[in-house]
Amino acid sequence: MNFTADRLLLFGATGDLAQRMLLPSLAALHADALIADDVKIIGTARSEMTDIEFRNFAREALEKYMPADRRSGMAEFLGRLSYHPLDATTLDGFQGLADKVGEPQRGLAIFLSTAPSLFEPTIKGLQHAGLDGENVRMCLEKPLGTDLESSREINDAVAAAFPEDRIFRIDHYLGKETVQNLLALRFANIMFEPLWNAAHIDHVQITVGETVGLEGRVAFYDDAGAIRDMVQNHMLQLLALVAMEPPSDFDATAIRDEKVKVLRSLREVRQGETVTGQYRAGAIGGEAVPGYDEELGKDSETETFVAIKAHVDNWRWKGVPFYMRTGKRLPERVTEIVVQFSQVPHSIFEGKGAKMVPNRLVIGIQPEENVQLSMMAKVPGLGRDGIRLRSVPLDIAMPDAFVGQHRRIAYERLLLDLIEGDQTLFVRRDEVEAQWEWIDAIRAGWAAQGLTPQSYTAGSWGPSAAIALAEKDGVSWYE
Template identity: 85%
Template sequence: MSFTADRLLLFGATGDLAQRMLLPSLCALHADELIHPDLKIIGTARSDLDDNGYRQFAREALEKHLPANRRGGMAGFLNRLSYQPLDATTLEGYTELANKVGPTGQGLAIFLSTAPSLFEPTIKGLQHAGLDGETVRMCLEKPLGTDLGSSCEINDAVASAYPEERIFRIDHYLGKETVQNLLALRFANLMFEPLWNAAHIDHVQITVGETVGLEGRVAFYDDAGALRDMVQNHMLQLLALVAMEPPGHFDATAVRDEKVKVLRSLRKVAAGQTVTGQYRAGAIKGEAVPGYDDELGKDSDTETFVAIKAHVDNWRWKGVPFYLRTGKRLPQRVTEIVVQFRCVPHSIFAGKGATMQPNTLVIGIQPEENITLSLMAKVPGLDREGIRLRQVPLNIAMPDVFSGAVRRIAYERLLLDLIEGDQTLFVRRDEVEAQWEWIDAIRGLWDAEELKPKTYTAGSWGPSAAIALAERDGVTWHE
C-alpha cells in the first residue's frame, strides 16, 4: 500500500542523532518546501519536556548544527513539532503517545533511534496503542543486533507488527550522493560496464578512515569494535554496490535483489586474510591524542582497526580480491572506493623506453565527493631519447560540476523517502542477515585463533601487518 505519511514520530528525539542529523534534515526539507505543509512531527524520549520545551530544544540544536543559509522558515518548522515524554520499557505511556500522534489514517512514519534493547518493548507498546495499522511504517536505525542471532530477534520482533514492505532499515551511507552516483557511473555509461569484471579489474579497495577516537561512544564501541561498527553495514553495502549485477529497474526490489546476491556470494574469510589493530597514543594533525586504552580507562581487546581480503565467488568477480580497511585515529578522514584495472596486455611503447601504469578509478565519498580516473598520456617532447608516458588524472569534483545544486546530507533524502514510502535506499532483512552471517564467521575465526589486535600509533594507517596483507599480492593501499 503506497501512501505519503502526514505524521512522523521520532523515538530518541532528544538524542545525539536527532540533534545533529534528524532535526536539521527535517528543517532543511521544510525550508525547501519538500515536505507537505500538513506533516506533523512528534518527538518522544525519556526527557520530561512539553511542546514548548521541545521546540526550544530543537531551536538550539538547529542553531548549532544547521548552516544559517538553510534555516529558512525555522519558526514554521518549529510549529510542526510536538513532544510526548515516554518510558519505552512499560506499556503505560503508549496510549498517551497515540493520543498525541492523533489519527493515522493518512499515514504515520515511525523513526526508531533507540538502544537495540528497547526495540522489542517499543514494538509491543506501539501494538498496544494501535500504532501498527496498514498506514504505519517503521524505520530502524542501526545497530540492528550484535550478531546474526540477536539481529534475527530484533527483526522477528519488528516483523510481528510490521510486514517487510513497511520496514525501513537505515544505512546512512546509502543516502550519500556519491554512493548513488556509483550506480549512475556503472549503469548510465557504456564505457564502464563492459570492463567491470575479472577480465579487466585487478582488485578493488574500500577504505573508511576516521581521525576521531571514542567521542562519547565508549560503552557502545567497546562492545562492538570496528568489524561490527563499520564493516558489517557501511562497507559491505559499498562492496555490494560495486559488485552487483545490473538490476532490471531502479526500484527497491530489483536493486536489493542484486545486492543480496553479492552478499551471499562472499567467500568465507580464511586464516591470514584479516588484520586487527588497536591505536596507541600518537598525534593527529599535529595534536597529541591518547591511546584507546587511555580513553577507555581500562585494558581491552576490542579492535579499532580491521583490514580484510575478501572475495566474491561468482562469474563476474572470480579471483578479484576486495581489500577492505577501516579504523579510528587514522591520519585522514576518508571514505573512498578504488577500482584498479589490469595493465594493457601488450605495451607497444616498451621498445621506446616507456613504462606503463594501469588505469585507476577512485570514487571519493567523504570528506569530498569526487571521481578521478587516471589515464596514461604522452609527455610532450620530440622523443629523441625515447617516449615518456605519465599518468594524468581526469577529475570530476561533484560540488564543482553541480555548483547550482543544493548539497544535501544523507538523512534528508532518507527521511523524505521514509515519509513517501520509497525503500530503494534502505536495507532489506535478507541483506542484513547475509552481512551478519559473513561477519559472524570472521569473529568465529578470530576466537578460534585467539587473535588479539596489533597495536598501531594514532596518526598512522594501522598496523604494518595491514600493509603486508596487500603487499603479499603486489598491491599497495591507496593513500
C-alpha cells in the same frame, strides 16, 4: 500499501543523532518545500519536555548544526514539532503518545533511534496503542543486533507488528550522493560496465578512515569493535554496490535482490586474510592523543582497526580481491572506493622507453564527494630520446559539476524516502542476515585462532601487517 505519511514520529528525539542529523535534515526538507505543509513531526524520549521546550531544544540544535543559509522558514518548521515524554519500557505511556500523534489523514512513519534493547518493548507498546496499522511504517536505526542471532531476534520482534514492505532499515551511507552516484556511474555509462569484471579489474579497495577516537561512544564501541561498527553495515553495502549485477530496474526489489546475491557470494575469509589492530598514543593533525586503553580506562581486546581481503565467488568477480580497511585514529577522515584496472596486455611503447601504470578509478565519498579517473597520456615534447607517458587524473568534483545544488545530509534523502514510502535505499532483512553471517564467521575464526589486535600508533594507517596483507599480492593501499 503505498502512502505518503502526514505524521512522522521520532523516538530518541532528544538524542545526539536527532540533534546533529534528523532535525537539521527535516528542517532542510521543509526549507526546500519537499514535504507537504500538513506533515507533523512528533518527538518522544524519556526527557520531560513540553511542546514549547522541545521547539526551543530543536531551535538550538538547528543553530548549532545547520548552516545559516539553509535555515529559511525555521519558525514555520518549528511549528510542525510537538513532543510527548515516554518511558518505552512500560506500556503505560503509549496511549498518551497515540493521542498526541492523532489520527493521520494519509499515514504515519515511525523512526526508531533507540538502544536495540528497547526495540521489542517499543513495538509492543505501539501495538498496545494501535500504532501498527496498515497505514504505519517503521524505520530502524542501527545497530540491528550484535550478531546473526540477536539480529534475528530484533527482526522477529519488528516483523510481529510490521510486514517487510513497511520496514525501513537505515544505513545512512546509502543516502550519500556519491554512493548513489556509483549506480549512475556503472549503469548509465557504456564505457564502464563492459570493463566491470575480473577480465579487466585487478582489485578493489574500500577504505573508511576516522581520525576520532571513542568520542562518547565508550560502552557501545568496546562491545562492537571496528568490524561490527563499520564493516558489517557500511562497508559491506559499498562492496555490494560495487560488485552487484545490473538490476532489471531502479526499484527497491530489483536493486536489493542483486545486492543480496553478492553478499551470499562472499567467500568465507581464511586464516591470514584479516588483520586487526588497536591504537596507542600518538598524534593527529599535530595534536597528541591518548591510546584506546587510556581513553577506555582499562585494558581491552576490542579492535579499533580491521583490514580484510575478501572475495566474491561468482563469474564476474572470480579471482578479484576486495581489500577493505577501516579504523579509528587514522591520519585522515576519508571514505573512498578504489577500482584498480588491469594493465594493458601489451605495451607498444615499451621499446621507446615508456613506462605504463594501470588506469584507476577513485570514488570519494567523504569528506569530499568526487570521482577521479587516471589515464595514461603522452608527456609533451619532441620525443627524440623516447616517449614519456604519465598518469593524468580526470577529476569530477561533484559540487563543481552541479553548481547551485545544496550539499545535502544523507538523512535528508532517507527521511524523504521514509515519508514517501520508497525502500530502494534501505536494507532488506535478508541483506542484514547475509552480512551478519559473514561477519560472525570471521569473528569465530579470530576466537579459534586466539587472534588479538596488534598495536598501531594513532596517526598511522594501522598495523604494519595491514600493509603486508596487500603487498604480498603486489598491491599497495591507495593513500
